[in-house]
Amino acid sequence: MNAFGDKWTFTSFGESHGVAIGGVLDGVPAGLHIDMEMIRAELARRAGSKTSPQPSSKERETGVSPRAVREPDEVEWLSGVITPSLEGRAGEGLLTLGTPIAFIIRNKDARPEDYEWLKHTYRVGHADKVYEQKYGIRDWRGGGRASARETAARVVAGSIAKQELTSKGVCIHARLIQVGAETNPAKFADTIAAYKREGDSIGGIIECRITGLPVGTGEPIFDKLQAHLAFAVMSINACKGFEYGTGFEGVTQPGSAINHISGGIAGGIADGSEIVFRCVFKPTPTTPKALKKLNDQMVHVKMVNRSDACVAVRAVPVVEAMAALALVQFL
């Protein structure tokens, strides 16, 4: 199913190369002010364009998709919000009505013909084959629902959730902390560029810090805060792992050394300290280099220009969005 959350329910829809992708966010209280600039900025981060209309040569080299630049994601609001001109009070901003917020982002330069060759081909490391096995039919145009494009709708909904959280003093901040073996952020761009030059790709680790969450947020037993954060983040394409607090590396430390580290959560419930979690993204599977490593199950393909060398770069705002959608359910 394509819905997330039971208080603020976000339903995502749309094929990557159909008419539009979009979503419905239901359960948002009436009277919230939504900052459109903030949503645009988040979408630009996800698109890899960082609010600038054209990426710098540096940005291009470091894995920013040229597609993103050609397709500024523009949100069309269908319902659930009211603009000042209708209400008549100038300058009051966009307001939520308490009804479902529906929005779409049109697939402006959808070019199904670019993907014509995929019609009878499965890409390695992609969900093409398994989708066809599951559904018996598949929208072969650009990955359909499995495309990373679907995350744009998550970013819109997540930004609304984040704005609400921010207004309550909850701050969510994610950043890339590792690319391949490299942990120095100053060298990330160079590292990615190097892999790209070789026609290859590389993974990354994102760290997310959450502050201001009221003590007591979360539920014991099955609805633990960490379980819901893991569920939210692991639903992002290419994410292969989630950890918080002492994480996997903590395994080598004795209890006497680390038993004071809660990672912000005790028994599934926020304890008032900062929550720190990390997640890992695998490299893009479809790369030129992959062409040379054929196997018998999958047809390897040339790397289309539309893919990035390090998807973790653009996953940062998606991680924040999903964390926000997970947390807003508990408020």
Add this chain to the structure above:
Amino acid sequence: MNAFGDKWTFTSFGESHGVAIGGVLDGVPAGLHIDMEMIRAELARRAGSKTSPQPSSKERETGVSPRAVREPDEVEWLSGVITPSLEGRAGEGLLTLGTPIAFIIRNKDARPEDYEWLKHTYRVGHADKVYEQKYGIRDWRGGGRASARETAARVVAGSIAKQELTSKGVCIHARLIQVGAETNPAKFADTIAAYKREGDSIGGIIECRITGLPVGTGEPIFDKLQAHLAFAVMSINACKGFEYGTGFEGVTQPGSAINHISGGIAGGIADGSEIVFRCVFKPTPTTPKALKKLNDQMVHVKMVNRSDACVAVRAVPVVEAMAALALVQFL
């Protein structure tokens, strides 16, 4: 809330030192045969007693709780199953009726007085304090709901799920693969014993392998198989991380090297190959050694005999149970 799953809904209840812990498993089809011996064996694994009435001296030394031995977990079935003597056909075994299966495990030697000192004390690394902050009231007897004892109910429900999965050809097998820095299983017992001797504790990593899951199991977008497995496993006390396939270590590998590793899941959907996931458990926080490291927020306490030096040992069947409960929702 205390329910897991929407097809086979498992509701867990009971305080660790109240009358009983138990659960209700709703949604189980009628006519399934339940093997009681299998459930008893799983409970014994969780209790650390391995079906033997008394642990060997070796077992005791390696972190097996003496409590487990004194409290054989005996399941009382309240509803949802019918025994041969009622149906009249001898030897047919215990059958599910298609109605909710309710069961309890009595807390036979519940000794609230053992925990009297906890009434006005919070244990470090435990959820005692945060529970009281959240609820304003707390069952201080042995951790109440936050106690590891709650996992016994998970194991009962998980075993029923596992039996159903097994009958459909799905096999779930978890094992401890690392204790502290030690990765040789032959040395795990010694490693744990060494930490215990020092009044300390240590974490562990559990690996779980799943075979036989039909291609197409799982859903794209939010209900990805890995997201549900992560949600299930991260809900276990002391679990600090979940990864599958290439996991966190894969971050250093280029796409060309690892893009053929699916970890058994593509786009959130089982692709027919073996699913491999790992999860990490932190060390028990309440150890004698911890006594010496006081801080001002929490009162550190002596390690009660009831705790283990490496909780990961007994978490193995719980991981299997939660994986089974997660997977059975998709059948």
Add this chain to the structure above:
Amino acid sequence: MNAFGDKWTFTSFGESHGVAIGGVLDGVPAGLHIDMEMIRAELARRAGSKTSPQPSSKERETGVSPRAVREPDEVEWLSGVITPSLEGRAGEGLLTLGTPIAFIIRNKDARPEDYEWLKHTYRVGHADKVYEQKYGIRDWRGGGRASARETAARVVAGSIAKQELTSKGVCIHARLIQVGAETNPAKFADTIAAYKREGDSIGGIIECRITGLPVGTGEPIFDKLQAHLAFAVMSINACKGFEYGTGFEGVTQPGSAINHISGGIAGGIADGSEIVFRCVFKPTPTTPKALKKLNDQMVHVKMVNRSDACVAVRAVPVVEAMAALALVQFL
């Protein structure tokens, strides 16, 4: 499935002639005081014994089941509540812990042998046959889950919900307003007795009035207050209809005459005025008289002493319980 509600989730379990029936009520906040006497009184109403240990000859005659008298329903609390003796402060009453409240009512004089003849027989107007068709197996002892006995668990959970609603100023009161064609309450007992003497049974209409519900309770579109009340009440065995406000009879009135009657709900949302709904219960199907009207699909059976001539009498507290469970989800 056997759960009701997503905020206060009530899971019902138990076969009527198994070990016990019972339930788990999850989502109840911590710190509520539960009045046990009130629960006992509700159970006595449902059992038809009205707190008196023995029914009067009048009561017996008017359809009160002798079974109810022989089986005082005694609630055993398994979890989720704490008694004064444990907390140490005398006289404080039973308190909720914020954890799942599990309880059972043992089937003390379960006499499967009484139902032996049902093993290969379906009762007319009962769900015996359809259960066997659906599940392939059936607990033939007294109707299993389909038995009216299951409603005792609803009454316990509903009473807790009602106590919470009362403390918030919400009052729920149901009463029988019609038995057969009779609308004078003073003559209900005689009317029922007359049908019983003839070996027959008769239906009844219950009216329920709700006051004090805060304006704005309920949700527009699908989760309208009236839809949830209808869902709750129509889930009671033998209930054949639900109406509120102007109901079915309003069909003959022009808008100009009745457009001011809201029934307490506008657009699915409480408008602050009293909510009035009615529901109808059909007569007990298994009566002596039914014996004479055989058909080829069902074997008609003698009326067992355990059945009532007018089930609507005992349905009154069940209607209140279900209304309370429906409403408490919105608080």
Add this chain to the structure above:
Amino acid sequence: MNAFGDKWTFTSFGESHGVAIGGVLDGVPAGLHIDMEMIRAELARRAGSKTSPQPSSKERETGVSPRAVREPDEVEWLSGVITPSLEGRAGEGLLTLGTPIAFIIRNKDARPEDYEWLKHTYRVGHADKVYEQKYGIRDWRGGGRASARETAARVVAGSIAKQELTSKGVCIHARLIQVGAETNPAKFADTIAAYKREGDSIGGIIECRITGLPVGTGEPIFDKLQAHLAFAVMSINACKGFEYGTGFEGVTQPGSAINHISGGIAGGIADGSEIVFRCVFKPTPTTPKALKKLNDQMVHVKMVNRSDACVAVRAVPVVEAMAALALVQFL
């Protein structure tokens, strides 16, 4: 919340005079053929135009809204379906992809200025006031979400559900059986016209018959078939009651006379016979006549041309749609 169903989840969105109304239908299997003509025909029935571009003078007189005629509801498909031209196989029809089906119906002649006077006015018998009390803000344009226009989205989703049910042999057929005191269908149009001429309105009763539902459909206890049908139908605006089988009138009949009538459902489960339910719709509250009956709480208003004299007429396809959405969850 604005979602219905947990297997085929339908999320409705849109204000009646905003950009568009619409919905997302999630959970529909891949590979279903959707007949667009059937959806158009259902929408025309709901709009009161019966597929004919212009209503006859007779139709106009009998309560057909002129609005409906001016606003042919045209569905724009945003996702979840694929057309032959993309798949390349001519004549194959519209196919579902197994992904969420999103659609909108634009509010072509949305004229907020028509409702300008409502900005500071509440209509009697409408949800205007209670919405503002609940949300603190309200889209005053034509009733916002509370408008009957929202039901167009239900009809689209319901038609897809109905097509799937039909393909499985389940037939749902609703029809008007009573208007005011009139039960002769041949006189319905005249009866409605008479009320309309007097500036008044009148209620109606709709009967719905369901055949072909497999024995065993439905669940005992809370998820009884009748409870879900009642929940679905009672969520339609102006619906004041639901009954099935012997219904309210059965109250005067003894068990011996009616205990063989199941209404198609036994113990909450379909028994293979025809299911018959009825529901009642109150008259439109805003009528010219209502103007004369002022009270102090609500400002009475003139009947706008956009309202009908008997909303039950147009509710018929909505009842079918909601019944279909309720039933499709059980397949």
